[in-house]
Amino acid sequence: MKTLIKNGIFNGNKIDLLIVDNKIAKLQESIDEQVDKTIDAKGLTILPAFVDMHTHLREPGFEYKEDIETGSKAAVAGGYASVCCMPNTKPVIDNKYIVSYIIHRAKEVNLAKVYPIGAITVGLKGEMMSEMGKLKQAGIVAVSDDGCPVSTAQMMRLALEYAKDFDLPVLSHCEDKSLVDNGVVNEGANSSKAGLNGIPSAAEEVMVSREIILAGMLNTKVHICHVSTKGSVSLIRDAKKRGIKVTCETCPHYICGTDDLILSFNANSKVNPPLREEQDRQAIIEGLLDGTIDVIATDHAPHSKQEKEIEYQLAANGISGLESAFALCYTELVSKGRMSLEKLSYLMSEAPAKIMNIPCGEIKEGGLADITLVDLNEKYKIDSKKFFSKGKNTPFDGWEVQGRVKYTFVEGELKYEA
Numbered sequence: 152m153k154t155l156i157k158n159g160i161f162n163g164n165k166i167d168l169l170i171v172d173n174k175i176a177k178l179q180e181s182i183d184e185q186v187d188k189t190i191d192a193k194g195l196t197i198l199p200a201f202v203d204m205h206t207h208l209r210e211p212g213f214e215y216k217e218d219i220e221t222g223s224k225a226a227v228a229g230g231y232a233s234v235c236c237m238p239n240t241k242p243v244i245d246n247k248y249i250v251s252y253i254i255h256r257a258k259e260v261n262l263a264k265v266y267p268i269g270a271i272t273v274g275l276k277g278e279m280m281s282e283m284g285k286l287k288q289a290g291i292v293a294v295s296d297d298g299c300p301v302s303t304a305q306m307m308r309l310a311l312e313y314a315k316d317f318d319l320p321v322l323s324h325c326e327d328k329s330l331v332d333n334g335v336v337n338e339g340a341n342s343s344k345a346g347l348n349g350i351p352s353a354a355e356e357v358m359v360s361r362e363i364i365l366a367g368m369l370n371t372k373v374h375i376c377h378v379s380t381k382g383s384v385s386l387i388r389d390a391k392k393r394g395i396k397v398t399c400e401t402c403p404h405y406i407c408g409t410d411d412l413i414l415s416f417n418a419n420s421k422v423n424p425p426l427r428e429e430q431d432r433q434a435i436i437e438g439l440l441d442g443t444i445d446v447i448a449t450d451h452a453p454h455s456k457q458e459k460e461i462e463y464q465l466a467a468n469g470i471s472g473l474e475s476a477f478a479l480c481y482t483e484l485v486s487k488g489r490m491s492l493e494k495l496s497y498l499m500s501e502a503p504a505k506i507m508n509i510p511c512g513e514i515k516e517g518g519l520a521d522i523t524l525v526d527l528n529e530k531y532k533i534d535s536k537k538f539f540s541k542g543k544n545t546p547f548d549g550w551e552v553q554g555r556v557k558y559t560f561v562e563g564e565l566k567y568e569a
């Protein structure tokens with residue numbers, strides 16, 4: 152099968168791109184060749200398809216929130232060819248049967264590539280380590296207890312030691328539950344105004360510090376999930392300067408949103424860690440620009456209407472993120488002139504692929520044809536009703552954004568067309 156993408160823009164230059172089967176065969180100013188399909192990409196920018204290293208697909212167990220099929224549709228509609236799914240399913244991804252099930256189901260759905268992340272501890276309970284070797288054999292690409300922090304330093308130490316032996320990235324959800332207490336939003340002026348219990352920045356930073364200290368002691372890698380505070384950015388910046396092997400991600404909602412969004416009491420702004428203050432948001436952007444923050448991941452966390460259209464305190468944590476990630480980040484970072492498109496593309500594709508050891512994330516001859524075509528000039532309003540995801544929970548509904556995903560190819564096959 153041959154597909155020719157004509158007249159696209161790549162790194163600012165006009166280019167034709169030839170796909171043969173699952174690979175990029177040629178990248179040239181002009182290609183004339185007999186092909187099965189031609190796509191006129193005039194005015195469209197060619198990017199490596201995005202890689203989400205932090206997605207919640209919910210299947211098995213919470214199919215009322217999302218399933219592998221709807222989550223995969225959301226992924227390709229968002230420009231993602233690869234998603235790594237977190238283990239807080241029911242049952243938890245802590246045994247090889249669930250890993251095999253997810254891989255098998257994703258192949259049946261045949262849209263995005265789905266890479267399961269195994270649990271660090273059995274049942275995400277923090278008590279007994281999962282069998283990482285067996286999970287790796289079954290196909291996991293990393294381990295995490297995301298959603299539940301690993302509460303003791305001793306368990307995290309063990310996990311880091313074992314994961315190093317199995318060459319598995321450890322993705323840490325940093326949250327000291329004793330400091331969270333019964334908080335539901337960021338602790339600050341807005342939590343007081345809203346009369347909602349606050350979660351201090353320290354709840355994240357205490358555990359970020361712990362992971363940095365452990366990674367240094369063991370001379371091993373650790374990856375910090377969803378960084379949300381100014382303090383975490385400076386801890387990680389300092390650790391990197393000292394040679395600690397720490398990497399981290401932030402999410403579109405910490406780049407674009409602050410806790411001003413809670414003042415409407417719409418629980419679609421409820422997420423864990425919570426949306427923080429403007430100074431945190433600015434520090435996150437600085438961290439992305441200076442290389443402290445390695446990756447933009449979605450933390451796509453779909454929930455049902457029933458779990459969100461209730462009192463703020465009782466609502467579930469999470470934002471449905473796959474289908475708005477690129478446009479939100481492009482609008483906030485690139486349109487406003489703070490970041491180059493190349494850097495944004497790197498943060499959303501190549502950087503996460505490298506951390507997760509997934510062979511994709513770049514446009515190059517001979518590479519896998521995971522490609523997204525975007526119209527960078529198109530402006531539109533985010534409309535969650537149109538999401539393929541079952542999760543319509545986003546605080547960015549109705550926001551005017553720029554940058555529309557038009558086509559997504561996964562290993563040479565067209566999986567999404569707007």
Ligand code: DOR
Nearest residue numbers: 207298422423452468469
């Ligand atoms: O807001 C969140 N939602 N944060 C997490 O860590 C977990 C996630 C979920 O699974 O809903």
Ligand code: ZN
Nearest residue numbers: 297298324376
């Ligand atoms: Zn998390």
